[in-house]
Amino acid sequence: MIEDKNQQRTQLSDLGEFGLIDHLTKNFEIKHKSTVKGIGDDAAVLGFKNKNIVITTDLLVEGVHFDLSYMPLKHLGYKSVIVNLSDVYAMNAEATQITVSIAVSNRFPLEALEDLYVGIETAAKIYNIDVVGGDTTSSTTGLLISVTAIGEVKSNNEVYRDGAKPNDLLVVTGDLGAAYMGLQVLEREKEVYKVNPNSQPDLSPYSYIIERQLKPEARKDIIKLLKDLEVKPSSMIDISDGLSSEIIHLCKQSKVGCDVYEEKIPLDPQVISTCEEFNIDSTTVALNGGEDYELLFTMSQDDYSKIKANPNLTVIGYMKVAQVGIHLVTRADTKIPIKAQGWKNFNV
Amino acid sequence: MIEDKNQQRTQLSDLGEFGLIDHLTKNFEIKHKSTVKGIGDDAAVLGFKNKNIVITTDLLVEGVHFDLSYMPLKHLGYKSVIVNLSDVYAMNAEATQITVSIAVSNRFPLEALEDLYVGIETAAKIYNIDVVGGDTTSSTTGLLISVTAIGEVKSNNEVYRDGAKPNDLLVVTGDLGAAYMGLQVLEREKEVYKVNPNSQPDLSPYSYIIERQLKPEARKDIIKLLKDLEVKPSSMIDISDGLSSEIIHLCKQSKVGCDVYEEKIPLDPQVISTCEEFNIDSTTVALNGGEDYELLFTMSQDDYSKIKANPNLTVIGYMKVAQVGIHLVTRADTKIPIKAQGWKNFNV
Numbered sequence: 001m002i003e004d005k006n007q008q009r010t011q012l013s014d015l016g017e018f019g020l021i022d023h024l025t026k027n028f029e030i031k032h033k034s035t036v037k038g039i040g041d042d043a044a045v046l047g048f049k050n051k052n053i054v055i056t057t058d059l060l061v062e063g064v065h066f067d068l069s070y071m072p073l074k075h076l077g078y079k080s081v082i083v084n085l086s087d088v089y090a091m092n093a094e095a096t097q098i099t100v101s102i103a104v105s106n107r108f109p110l111e112a113l114e115d116l117y118v119g120i121e122t123a124a125k126i127y128n129i130d131v132v133g134g135d136t137t138s139s140t141t142g143l144l145i146s147v148t149a150i151g152e153v154k155s156n157n158e159v160y161r162d163g164a165k166p167n168d169l170l171v172v173t174g175d176l177g178a179a180y181m182g183l184q185v186l187e188r189e190k191e192v193y194k195v196n197p198n199s200q201p202d203l204s205p206y207s208y209i210i211e212r213q214l215k216p217e218a219r220k221d222i223i224k225l226l227k228d229l230e231v232k233p234s235s236m237i238d239i240s241d242g243l244s245s246e247i248i249h250l251c252k253q254s255k256v257g258c259d260v261y262e263e264k265i266p267l268d269p270q271v272i273s274t275c276e277e278f279n280i281d282s283t284t285v286a287l288n289g290g291e292d293y294e295l296l297f298t299m300s301q302d303d304y305s306k307i308k309a310n311p312n313l314t315v316i317g318y319m320k321v322a323q324v325g326i327h328l329v330t331r332a333d334t335k336i337p338i339k340a341q342g343w344k345n346f347n348v
Numbered sequence: 349m350i351e352d353k354n355q356q357r358t359q360l361s362d363l364g365e366f367g368l369i370d371h372l373t374k375n376f377e378i379k380h381k382s383t384v385k386g387i388g389d390d391a392a393v394l395g396f397k398n399k400n401i402v403i404t405t406d407l408l409v410e411g412v413h414f415d416l417s418y419m420p421l422k423h424l425g426y427k428s429v430i431v432n433l434s435d436v437y438a439m440n441a442e443a444t445q446i447t448v449s450i451a452v453s454n455r456f457p458l459e460a461l462e463d464l465y466v467g468i469e470t471a472a473k474i475y476n477i478d479v480v481g482g483d484t485t486s487s488t489t490g491l492l493i494s495v496t497a498i499g500e501v502k503s504n505n506e507v508y509r510d511g512a513k514p515n516d517l518l519v520v521t522g523d524l525g526a527a528y529m530g531l532q533v534l535e536r537e538k539e540v541y542k543v544n545p546n547s548q549p550d551l552s553p554y555s556y557i558i559e560r561q562l563k564p565e566a567r568k569d570i571i572k573l574l575k576d577l578e579v580k581p582s583s584m585i586d587i588s589d590g591l592s593s594e595i596i597h598l599c600k601q602s603k604v605g606c607d608v609y610e611e612k613i614p615l616d617p618q619v620i621s622t623c624e625e626f627n628i629d630s631t632t633v634a635l636n637g638g639e640d641y642e643l644l645f646t647m648s649q650d651d652y653s654k655i656k657a658n659p660n661l662t663v664i665g666y667m668k669v670a671q672v673g674i675h676l677v678t679r680a681d682t683k684i685p686i687k688a689q690g691w692k693n694f695n696v
Contacts, residue, residue: 010458012486020484023458024465028472028479032444034500035478044480046445046498048396057481057496059449063488096380097394101407101494110358110371117372124376130383131376132392133405136368138360140411144487146449146494148405150394152382
């Protein structure tokens with residue numbers, strides 16, 4: 001029936017990921033009192049007495065989310081865990097367990113999967129999580145990895161996307177745009193390799209940005225830091241799709257506006273130099289690059305003194321009332337509306 | 349690196365699913381005290397005070413687990429939920445939440461995904477579960493569905509695969525082999541359709557077996573029934589890969605043997621007649637067909653009086669000490685060892 005040419009057809013690319021999930025699940029009802037939070041945040045929240053469980057899942061598809069011509073399988077295993085843990089931390093929770101399912105074609109030998117699982121095991125060790133389940137199956141083409149991560153948080157300590165208030169500070173961890181620029185370098189080297197398989201590129205000037213692409217880390221340390229500093233964010237999200245779309249998520253769900261200062265956006269020197277080399281605007285990269293797996297959160301200005309000396313945290317703007325909108329304040333002191341770049345995977 | 353021709357290559361088909369999961373995860377350590385049970389049962393078990401959480405995940409791949417030329421998307425959505433709920437019930441737990449992730453190529457219009465989600469929503473309503481999360485992404489080919497199901501069970505009420513004791517009764521719910529024979533009929537009709545697209549087959553003689561293939565149900569009712577009857581199984585598993593491989597799982601994990609009586613295996617009349625039509629042995633189909641989503645459990649003989657009148661439950665054999673092995677006692681009263689048919693998906 002899928003091939004019926006007469007049926008009404010709406011292209012998925014017209015909706016994008018967020019429109020699609022909203023559209024498909026808008027009629028779904030919540031029936032269990034243990035369901036504290038369903039679809040619409042970094043993770044779902046289930047309530048059990050004084051402890052809440054968060055649960056989140058991600059699907060990584062070969063040819064869409066990763067390219068095995070430059071992604072070692074160990075790193076892929078590691079990264080597939082990290083992207084899920086990042087969602088758990090974005091709820092202000094401690095990650096405790098994961099399940100890992102893979103679909104794999106016969107072109108992969110056992111040794112390839114062993115490499116993948118070494119990466120998974122390494123991430124599990126470093127982040128102190130248990131691998132508690134999974135499923136392996138065959139695929140007709142390529143490799144697919146589905147990870148579900150589970151975390152724990154004391155009841156009422158979880159942080160959603162919808163708690164930001166006007167005048168709250170907008171804070172980002174680490175620096176942005178590096179994973180995207182690492183990908184640009186890897187894509188360029190792939191093209192060079194196609195022309196001359198004997199070329200030995202010197203990638204050392206790009207070591208940081210390539211590592212950010214191939215072996216990202218999740219900000220478990222920030223959850224501990226915020227606890228130690230006694231700062232509870234009013235809203236939080238992890239930066240997977242890019243700063244601009246995450247800012248829009250926080251603003252829309254919290255029903256607030258925002259001013260973000262271009263000059264405050266943290267960039268690593270390697271990102272700046274590589275952007276110059278590729279002739280790309282570094283602010284555009286920081287706003288839209290994605291895969292940073294940093295945390296973006298809002299917090300009360302009253303707590304500013306607790307965070308101001310911390311090198312991991314950068315205040316990049318202020319939340320406003322919804323009516324003023326969401327803007328980037330440029331270095332030239334002009335205001336540009338921040339728009340979602342949308343989710344381009346359906347155009348691949 | 350995956351294309352390096354010099355690396356050691358072990359074919360995945362040499363291991364099969366169970367060997368593969370065991371092999372890949374054998375070094376994984378459990379670190380959290382909330383992890384009551386990790387890999388190796390129908391679901392993982394996480395402990396929280398007097399309630400345990402079970403969690404299980406399954407990946408369904410187009411061309412491996414389903415064929416859209418005869419699987420309506422509504423049914424596929426429904427079935428993708430059912431196969432996971434079945435694992436939750438096999439732990440003696442109540443299913444409460446699911447997450448659903450899909451990877452889909454641009455060949456699918458929105459309306460196709462709406463159909464898929466209608467099936468998911470229908471299952472969620474009927475089985476009283478909340479859809480709490482998910483992820484949509486693109487795929488380069490075909491459709492892929494990953495479902496994670498979460499359930500709750502009172503601490504110590506969960507039932508594992510490893511609790512069967514010699515002399516326990518081996519009990520199966522419903523009847524077996526129907527989903528497999530339904531698939532044979534659908535495959536045959538697909539071939540007929542290829543030759544003559546205008547043929548209008550009369551499938552009414554196969555209505556039950558086709559429904560078992562396209563729209564299976566999970567035995568939520570049995571969990572309630574066992575509770576009402578005050579029967580706690582000593583071990584339990586759901587029948588997804590086929591009766592013989594599930595019996596082997598229970599026996600190996602419980603370190604027991606088993607006699608299964610061919611004449612006791614419950615078969616629907618439509619299975620028997622269709623097996624005759626296709627010239628296939630119905631016992632072979634019941635043992636190896638799979639996708640029944642019935643429950644297979646063991647229980648103390650002391651409780652036999654509680655279940656003997658129940659039409660949903662059939663005693664098909666007895667557990668023995670491990671040394672005597674695992675056998676089928678045929679209608680001719682000969683004993684044949686039951687062997688795993690293995691998991692053939694890697695040979696697709």
